[in-house]
Every structure is written in structure tokens, then in C-alpha cells.
Amino acid sequence: MMLGLAWRMLKRELRAGELRLLFVALCIAVAAVSAVGFLADRVGRTLELEARQMLGADLVLVADQSIDEAFVREAQARGLRAVRTLVFPSMVFADGRAQLVEIKAVGSAYPLRGQLRLAAQVDGEDQAVAGGPSAGSVWGDARLFGLLALTPGAKVGVGELQLPAAGVLTQEPDRSFNLFSVAPRLMMHIDDVPASGLIQFGARVRYRLLLAGSDPALAGWREWAESRLDRGQRLEGIADARPEVRNALDKAQRFLGLATLLTVILSAIAVALAARRYMQRHLDACAVLRCLGTTQGGLLRLHVLGFLMMTLLATLLGVLLGFAAHFALVSAMSGLLGAQLPMPGSGPVLEGLLVAAVLLFGFAVPPLLQLARVPTLRVLRRELGPPAPLAVIGYLFGFLLLAVLIVRAAGDLRLGLLAVGGFVGALALFWGIAWLAVGLAGRLRGGAGFGWRQGLATLARHGAANTLKVVALGIGLMALLLLGVTRLELVEAWQKSVPADAPNRFVINIQQDQRQAVADWLAGQGIAAELAPMVRARLLSVNERPISAADFPEDDRAQRLIEREFNLSWRADLPTGNELVSGRWFSGKAGEASVEAGLAKTLGIALGDRLVFSVAGVEKPVEVTSLRKLDWDSMRVNFFVLTPPGVLEDAPASYITSFHLNAAQRPAAARLVEEFPNLTVIDIDAILAQIQSVVGQVVAAVQVVFLFTLAAGAVVLYAALLSAIDERRFELAVMRALGARRDQLRAAMLVELAAVGALAGLIAALGAAVVGQLLARQVFQLDPVFSWTSPLLAAVLCALATTLAGWLGMHRLLAVPPLAALRQGA
Template sequence: MMDFPDASRARRAGFWSTLRLGARMMMRDARAGELRLLVLALVVAVAAVTSVGFLADRVGRALERDAGQMLGADLVLDADEPVPDAFLQQARQRGLEVSRTWQFPSMVSAGDGAQLAALKAVEPGYPLRGALRVAEGPFAPDAPARGIPSEGAVWVDGQLLSLLSLKIGDLLNVGDTRLRIERVVSYEPDRGMQFVNVAPRVLLRASDLPATGLIAPGSRIGYALLVAGPPEAVSGYAGWLGQNLKRGQKLATLESGRPEVRRTLDRAQRFLSLVALLAVLISAVAVALAAGRYMARHRDGIAVMRCLGAVQSQVSRMLTLEFALVGLFSSALGCLLGFAVHQGLVAVLASLIDTTLPAPSVVPAAQGLLTGLLLLLGFALPSLAQLRHVPPARVLRRDADTLGARSAAGYGLGAAGFALLIWWFAGDARLGAVVAGGFLGAFLVFALVAWLCILGLSRLRRVANGLPSLRFALAGVVRRRVATITQVCALAIGLMALLLLAMTRTDLIQGWQRTLPPDAPNRFLINVQPEQRQAVSDALAREGLGRVSLAPMVRGRLIALNGKPVGPDDYEEPRAKRLVDREFNLSYGDELPSSNRIEQGRWLAPGADEVSLESGLAKTLGIKLGDKMLFDVAGQQVEAAVTSIRRVDWDTMRVNFFAILTPAALADMPQSWITSFYLPPGKEPVLPALVREFPNLTVFDVGAILRQLQSVLNEVGRAVQLLFLFTLAAGVLVLAAALTATRDERMREAAVLRALGATRRQLARSQRIELWAVGGLAGLLAAAGASAIAWVLSTLVFDFAITLSLWPWLAGIGAGMLGAWGGGALALRGVLRTPPLVTLRET
């Protein structure tokens, strides 16, 4: 029993001794420059990741904030009855801003004319996000509105003025009162894309609503509560509402209220996540190479320590402590550097995107610190495991250690740490799987191709006897087989990431922008009667707007599925409840629309009663091929069998439908026609003339929505271009680390060859040839890998097609050769100038 205190004191003494030894070893290695490459790799890695993190975090939150402007608030509660006062009180208690709206259809009149209008009453403060845009007249230049209509006044759609032959300043009869027309509304942030069969807007102040006498028992009024504030408070309030919602009440967020904006934002965040992920991958390669060089240069020192009595556990604690201190110091320094660099970029970015970015959060800093430690865990631990197993016999025999098999556990932990980084920075399972799987597969393919090339080069040595420089270069490549394969793979992976990011910055961004081309339709024309189709089409063609394609539209409600009645109570998902509870916009046709693609089944057979469904709708309602859907269309029942599931490209902004039936099933039903077209600047006067000729038409301007989506595209494109600089810096570090890893071996080879009679000029030429060959092969492999991953990303993750070009191949080969040669000149300088006698004595 008396031995335990002594044993405890011995253990504590051993711990502090190991601690002091680890600290002294770190200081010694730092003074000797042994840690320089590793520290530099970690600092650049963490700085790149932290810069990307800070910028991506702030830009992402800015995009979310700006996109919230297209909802009019951070959260919207829609109800078919007045919003309870308790809901408003709860929001105000949480420090949130609130505003209410009332929407309903009603007839308005002036003189002898009358027109169905969509009335909307709003309270001061509306909208809470974004801004109304108003103009002094129809099709006149618009500007952000200040406030809402004044008392006794209304803001109206320009189309209403044409329909009733009114002008600004005239009086409009709204129910029991007369209101003065004050402005023309050109854009409402929360009007959304659900514009079909919506009458022209009349916007009035809520305080004027009682005087109209239009609110009465049985009135079909849509009530809305708009809420805005800090994200945490909004989220908490949304949770509270979710527990207190009653029938007829639903929450509309950016995801549910504006799906076209949500899709654009999702793509934007995936682009930024891709940039961060590539920065991590390149940085990981640099750390792995730096740790490998550290391990190679410390084997002899560890062997001496083992001869002097150091045990494996003591060596492990000492190395772990040293690397932990290096990791903490480098990560902290990298975070500070990343924050400083990102501040300068924020200034540039803010001037470009013309928006105020949110304040930086602490999350990217925490990510940076953890990134440095995870990079060490994933890519330095295998080297530490090998050093731990260095045998004392290495002092006498350098081939005495066989370390590869013993470090399997270290590589397993390293792979786990790497996978954690991939999952963390991807932020999207599919994106992470594609990029991580692509890079892992590329690494294996690169290693195999490099090994085959080395086998081929070993045969070429025999035909290079008359060319000493070429023979020396080929001999060096073949003799350093493992080092050459490692160098080719590391350089190819780094170049592949850079090429992939360059393609992201160009081809992928352009491919994404092609989904929303400059001439995308910005006007929708509805309520075209069947007998007006040809006349309307001819009128648009006469004005130089091209021959438009009109589509039939029929209103129908789903009432049964496979003979069983369906209703909102049959579904739990809110979106499914809403879909079943309202009428569908049905259409019919003989041909598959150009923006649609069949995923399952076949297209409609003429003469049969069949229906083709959009894939999202089919998934939400649980409908599959062969199911029979029964619709109520104006009191008549229409049954059709599902023969295909379609994928619809909503980004085209063209007319699309969830359900398309055969003409045999729907052509005889009451219907109107709809079309979309692009109205170029300067052609605005065409629309008033068209409405005067066909007073029943309704024109909707979605140009403001398109401009908002295009601004999101531009913001993300600029952010990706700026973030490219960080990944480029990490790629340069990979190149330097890959070349520096072979510096010691090259010095010994050069000394031996010079001792045998080779000149410095011959060795310099052979070194250039070797670097060109390694760089060219790495560039070729990188271009192939980047093109393959870019194609997979565009197809599976970003959901659009890209056109693969020749420039990545030329750029990859050229950058590989120039980079290897230029980087080699810096990393290997002094190798050929060191006197052979000095090198051989040190060896």
C-alpha cells in the first residue's frame, strides 16, 4: 500500500518530464526550421478555410436576408379568419415587428365601367422586408415606395387604369366609399408567383377598410400576419405558432411561400459550400505532405531516443504534445489571418454587390480552430504513428523499420477525420459524396496511371544512353517511384481542385445563369379566351415580340384517388393539405413541353383519358404510375390514369403545369389560355394597346422577381471569384510541399552523381525535364478529373447541363508544367549548389 503514493508521484514526474521534453523539442524544431512547412501549411489551411467561412457565412446570411424581402417578412401567417390578438401580443413580447394585411376580390368601378379587382389592405410598416415599388403612371419608371397609401387614397395596377379609362388623381369606387388613385403599383415583394386568375391589384390603407363596407359575414377574406426580427426570435415564435395553429391557419416561410427563390438560394449556398470544400481538400494535401516530410526527417532522432531508453508511450506523448501545441498556435494564427484577409474582401464585395453584410459570427472562427486540429488528426497522425514505431536498430540499419503496416490505425483515424471535414464543410450530403468520392477515386486512378507511366519510362531509359540529362531524369523518376507517384498525385489533386474551382467560376456559373437567360419571359398574359387565341398571337407578333405559344388552362379540384375520396385530412404534410384543399391549374396537350422531361412512364396516348404529373406533386401526394385521379371541373367529373411522372424546369419562367391531361379528357371543359413572353426595354407601350384591344386580358409583370433572382446569381458569382484566391494560395502551398518532400533525397542523388562525374548543367537540365514530365502528367490527370467531377456536379447537385470545353485540358497541362518548374526552382534551390562532399558526409 505504501508504494502507491510513490508510483503516483513517479507518474506525475514522468508526465511533467514528457511535457518539458515535448516543449523543448518543439522549440528546437522551430529554431531549426523543421516545423516551418507544417506550420505554414496549417496557417494557410486555416486562413483559407476561415476566410471562406467568414465570407460564406456573411454572404449566405445576406442572401437569406435579401431573399426574405421577397416574402415581405421573415415569417407570414395566412388565415381564413381574423388573426387572434394573442398571436400579435406574443410576437410583440418576443421583440418582433408585426404588420397585418387583408386580401379579397371585389368589384371596383368608375363612371359606367366596373372591373373585378384584388383588394389588399395594409397597415403602416408594410412590408417588413423588401419594398413596394410604385410609379407615377402605367409603364412609367418605378422607384421604391415610402410608406403605404395615404388615407383616402389607393395604389393600383397600371392595367386597372387602362381597363376603366382612368388616370392618376381620378376617383375609384371601392364598396361604399370613393378613394383617390395616388400611384401605380409595379411590384409587391409578397405577391409571389401565384398570379393565375388573380385580378388587378388595388392597395389601400387598413384604416380605410371599414368605410368600404366590404367586410361582412361570409366574405371570402384572406388574413395575413407578417413577422420580422432576429432569426432566433423568429424561429422561437414560429415554434410557438406551430403549437397553436388552428384550422384554416398556415405558416408561409421562404421555403413554402417562394419556392423559386428557395431553389436559387439552395444553389447559391451549394456553390459557396463547394468553394469551402475545395479549400479544405487542397489544404489537407499540403498538411499531409508537410507531416510526411517531418516524419521522414525525424526517424533518426527518434531511433537515437529509443536507444537511450525512451519507450513508445513516452515518444507518443512527446510527439502528441508537440503537434497539439503546433496545431493550436497555427490554428489561432490562421484564424486571425483569415479574419484580417476576409475584412478586406468584405470591403471589395460590399462595393460590388451594393448591400450591407451582417456582422461576422464566431462560428467560422470555431470552425477554423477545429479545422486545424482535425487536419492534424487526419493527416499528421499517420506520420506520428510511424514515428512511434521507429525501432532502435535504425541507428545501425536504415532498412530496419517496416512502418507501413503498423500505422493502419493511424490512417483509419485520419480517414475518419477527413470524412468529418468533408461532411462538415459540404453542408449537403450529395455534394460531399460527389466531391469526396470524386477526389478519392481520382487519387486512386492518378496513382495507378502514374505507376503505369513509371513502368513505361523504365523501358525508355535504354534508348536514352546518348542523352545524359534525359537518362538522369528518367533514372530519378524510376528510382524514386514512390516519391514520384506521391508527387504526381499530390500535384494532380491540387491542380484538379483549382481547375474544378475555375470551372465552377466560369462554366458552372455560366451554366447556372443559362437556366435564367437574359431573355427569360418577364410578362405573363392570362384570361385569353379560346376565340381570341389567334388574334392575340398576331397582335404580339406585329409588335415584334415573336410568335408566342399559348397553353390551355382549366380549373379542377382533386376529389378522389383510385376511387377513394381524398381531402386535407388524409394527409399530414402541410403542403399536401394545401394542394388537396384548392383547385389545380390543369392543362392538356399532345406534345411534351420543351422544359419538361419524363422520369417515369410514357407520354400521353391520344384519345385516352390519361394524365402526366409533375414529380414533386406526385411525391407530395403519394401518387404513382397507374393511379386513377378524379377531378371536379366546373361540376363535371373527369377521371384520368397516371401514365408518366415529369420533371419540370421551373427556372425557365415559362408556362408550366403540375398536371397535363390528354385533349380527349379535358378539351371540352370551360377553359382560358395563358402565355408568357419576353418584353424588351422600350416596348412597354405595347401592353396598354393590347389591353385596350382585348379588355378581358390580364398582364402580369414578373420582371422585378427576375431582377432579384439575377442579383442573387451575380452576388454568388462575385463571391466565388473572390474565394478563388484563397484556394489558389492553398494550391501553391501543395506544390511547394510536394517538391520540398523530395529535397533531401535529391540532394543525396545530386551529390553522388556529381562525385561520379556529372556536371551541374547536366543535372539542372535533367531536373527540369523531370519536373516538366511530372507537372505535365499531373496537369493532364487533373484536367481529366476536374472535367469528370464538374460534369457529375452539374448533373447530380446543381441540376443543369454544362458544355465541357478544351481550355481546362490546356490550362491543366500548362499550369502543371509551369508550376512544377517554377515551384521546383524555388523549393529545390541550393540542391545542386551544395558541395557533394558536404552532402555525402551528412549522409
């Protein structure tokens, strides 16, 4: 019986419009969260499916020294398939031409996952092949064929061997992007490596052991191997596949998470305002039901059941809208995600239901608690307001749930916690400013016309209600400004993080005896370039304490840094794009070193620490005398560790440089390689274009989610204005009955609306500027310069929009005859 009554009540309230606002707010929140959820679910499933193919295996052991045969024997004993690969740079020769390439030597079973594809000739049709090249032959990619002018079957000098080029390699599953490993690829059989004589002492070789098999066997082998890993060895699983794609998607998810969580916050405000209005308009009906014998528990169950059914309907509609909207997100990011994505699972549906439940129980049920406690005496004494808000505890519980929801919606713990902290801080600050401003308005009534005096008097007389409206509108407008104005600043800062004249060519492998000749050649071409020495070294100890990856069990980045070799350099002056954050620059003291501040923070290095590096087997002790902040986005050559001259010069070194080529200068890169065949010129124009493409796709996706935020903001504005209409109807009728003219009341209403809108717009602009700076610096690692003009102009426009919207909603009250309004309010 109660269920049927609740359903009939819900249908009546929806037809009458009492619950439409709350229904729309729930739909918008669910749609925004589920749209981003569907996208994230599909992307996650895609990466999971493709990660194993991108690795070429299920698990990979990577090392900078030869891998012990015990690892292979243990894998085979557990029923795993295993294959070795070697990757190293070397020169190859063909018909008098020389080219630095990255050689990959593979076993016959390679790859264990994914596909190799081979074409008979450049631009020819390729096909999948079962394994790598057979012993006695090599494959090259199209770039190598072009640089060496190879034809199928042509001999290629690989060390001491002459091997025929048997095909053009078009697809390699585990070839990841690395700025300093984008030389042309040559693939050979691993059995040919000893005879080639290419691997000598000091050679830079990456050893990899690829494994594939059942998940339990892999897990067992991994547990066995982790305790036996040496320095420079690490395991890579599917979570590490394609980090460049994951990094781009992580930043995209943060932007989308920002838009989503602001939509949830706005929807929570709208739900709270709509539920409060519903409570105020149903006090009389509930008082009558109490007189007819309905208990408090019965009233509460009746309304909660109705709201539950409405929430289920809103969730269903919101999920459908989100599912439709996520196709727009997929389309906006199609270049980043690829064409084929599996369909999503049911996870986003549950997330949408969770959002609706949090908004319902956190912000709609507390006012219902007040309805259930309405006194029966209200039937006779209409002036009795709602019961004391015992629901404060309910609102507090709702806020805690909302905080958890915000963190989930953000997709990033730091972003979510900053959003929660910003929301709480903004709420407290806005409430304080609004309360003081509304109170002050009551003291500024003299010396002006009736409209001004009455408008400010009404503003102060309804201080609590107007403070609530200012805070609600301020939070809503701040969210819109944050995405509508500061969002543009964030995106612009991201896009400008790579300058237009940033270096787009890197040149590596410049030998010491070529340094001056290369510098003179570049200068003769009008190319400004600085050649920097580069020495590879491994960090051994800090303050005489040996350091290893085991010292950082919870920090994956620190472990990777410790396991890898660092690129060190020396120079006397502070490089361009470097800024000292602590310490002093080199003073001429022996054994000084300057360390990048981020690296120092990650590894716990401080000023005055003594570091020992191993450089070609020779230990080099240095003392940290300064920490530097680097502009990595400048695309210049940067180094984690710098020393003054006199510390590293006796170590084997090569030189590296970067410079910018405009369209007219681009042929110079090919002439440089012709002049110095051993050099490798890395063209990163395509990389820069890809970065800009990713930014553009993310911006387009944010625009889609921003539509939900706009809709939620419109609901907040409408809900605030509806509550004002309810409060003013009876009051205006009394004033008209006492002789006030319509033009006087119109002026008073406009003054009140303008004051509320201007105050809300001003505090929203200030809040958006502060929160935008915080998000840019702490979450997105950007350094934007926010202009105060844009937020303040937006605040003025918001005040005008609020006044106009309020007037359009409230001017009809002046046309209602005073007697009718008094009877309705009586």
C-alpha cells in the same frame, strides 16, 4: 518542463523552416472555412432578424377557404394577437380607366410585425403609419396611381363601392414575390369587403390569419392548430420568409461550399506531406533522444504538445485572415445581402478550430506516431527507414474526420457526400493509374540518351514515393482545375440557363371571348405568342386513394404541392421545351394526361396511375400516359399537367401567354393594356436582371474563396517538391562522385519531373471533367457541355508549371559539392 521544452522546440523549428509549410497549410484551411462561416453567420442572423418583419407576424395560417373563428379564439385565449387579411384579384375603375389589381383587405391591427409606409403622393416623402387604411378609404401603390392617373383623394371604383385613394403605399412588410401576383396593389379595410360584393362563389381568395406573441404561446397554439388544419391550409413561420432570397443564397452557399471544401482537401494533403517530411527529417534526432533515455510516450507528448501550440497559433491567424476576407465576400454580394448585416458570432471561430484539429490529429499526428517508435539502432545504422506505418489506422481515422468536415464545409448534405465519394474514388483511381504508369516507366528506358534512361529509371526506382507525389499533385491539380476551368463552365451554364431571347413578358387573365382578338392584335404587332388555356384544379386522389399533405410527413415540397391548386392545360402536340422521358404522347384515348417528371417523382405518381382532379367542383378523372421533362429556365409558359383536347374544355378557363419584346417593341405592352384593359402584362425584365446580378455576385464571391484554394494548391506543390529534394540530395551526390556530368543529371531530373507533372496533370484533367459533370447535374441541376480541350490544355500547362517549379527548387542540388552532400547524408 515538457511544455516549456515543446515551446522551445516549436520556436526553433519555425525559425529553421521545418514547420512553416504545415503552419501555412493550417492557416489557409482555417481562413477559408472561417471566411465563409462568418458570411453565413451574418446572413443567417440577418434573415432571422428580418423574417418576422417579412411575414408581418410571427406565425401565419394561410388558407384558400375562409378560416374558422375557432383558430382566432384559441389564439386570443393563449394571449396572442391576431389579425385577418384577404388577398384576391379584381378589377378597379377610375375616371373611365380599368385595371386588374391585387386587392389586400386588412384588419385595423395589421401589421403585427414590421412597418407600413405611406406617402401623400407619388414620389413624395413617405412615413411609417400605425395601421392599414381606415374603413371607407383605400391605398394604392405607385404603379396603380400611374396606371389609373390617380391624384390624392380621387375616387376608385372597388366593386360596388366608390372609395377615395387616401395615400400611396410605399412599403408592405409581407408582400412576397410571386410571378403571377405582381399586379398593382390596392389595400382596403377588411370591413369594406362585404359591401363591395367582390367575393363571390369561385373567387380566388387567399385567406391569412396573422399571429404574434411569445414563443411558448406560439408553439402551443401551433401544436393545437396542426391537428385541426383542413385541406388547403398551412402554417408559415420565419423559416418560410422570403424564399426567393433564400433560394439565391442557397445556391451561392453551394458554390462557396464547393470552393471551401476543395481548399480543405488541399490543405489536408499539404499537412500530410509536410508532416511526413518532418517525420523523415527528425528520425535521427529522435533516435538520439531515445538513446539518452527518452521514452516513446515522452517523445510523442513532446511533439504533440508542440504541434498543438502551433495549431492554436495557426487557428488564431487563420481566423483573423478569414474575418478580414469575409468583408470581401460581403462586398462581392452586397447587392444580394443588403447594406446592413449584424456582426457575426463566435461560431465560425469554433469551426476554424475544428478544421485545424481535424487536420492536426488526422494528418499530422500519424507521422508523429512513427517518430515515437524510431529504433535506437538508427543512431548506428542510418539506412534504417522509419518504423512500419502503424499510423495507417490514424490516417483512416483522419479521413473519416475529414469526410465529416467536408460535409459541414459544403453546407449541403448531397454536395458534401458527392465530394467525399468523389475524393475517395479519385484517390483510389489516381493511385492505381499512377502505380501502373510509374511501373511501366521502368520498362521504357531503352533506345534513348542517358537523361531519358536515368530519369525514367529514377522514377521507377522510387516508385512508392513518386506514386504518392503523383496522387497528391493530381488531387491538388484536380481541385484547382475544378474551380479554375470547370468552374467557368458551371458559371457559364448557370448564366445561360436563361436564354438571351427568353420571354420577358407574361400576359394573364385573357378571357375566352378575348382569345382570338388578343392573338390577332399580337400578330399584327409582329409578336410571336402562343395563347395557352389554363384551368385551376386540385388533386383529390391517386388510384382511387385520397391524397393529402399527411401522406408526405417528411417532404415539405410535396405537402405544399398537395395543398395548392394546380394549373392544368390542354393541347394536342408536345410543347416546345418539353421532352418525353417515359410513356407515349396522346393517342386520342379519352382521359389521358401527361405529368411533369419532377412532380411525378415528388408525389409518387407513375405511368398508368389514375388521377382525379377537382375542377370548379367537378371531378375530372385522367390516366397518366407520359412523363415530361420541362425546361423551366426557358421562361416559357409551362404546366405540371397537360391533357389532350376534350377533357377540360367544359371547365372555366382563362388564357396565358409569354413572349419576348426587344427594346423597340416595348411600347407595345402599354398599347396592349389600353386595347384590353382587363389584361395584366407582367414585365419580368427586372426579374431576369436580378437573376443575372445574383449570378455575378456569387461568381465574385467564389473568386475570393478561390484565392485560398490557389494558395493551398501552391502549398501542396511546394510540399511535394520539398520531399523530392530531400530524397534526391544524397542520390545525386553519389552519381556525381561516380562520374556523372551535371548536364546528364540535369536532363534526368527534368525527365523525371516532366513525367510526374504530365501524369498528375492528365489524371487531374480527367478527374475534374468527370467530377464537374457530376456536380453540375446532381447538385446544381445544370446541364453544361464540358469541352475536353480546356482541361487537357490546363493539364499540359500544369505539367509545365510542375516541371518548372521542380527545376527551380532542385537545380541548386547540382551546385552542391558531392563530398558535402555525402557528409550531410551520412
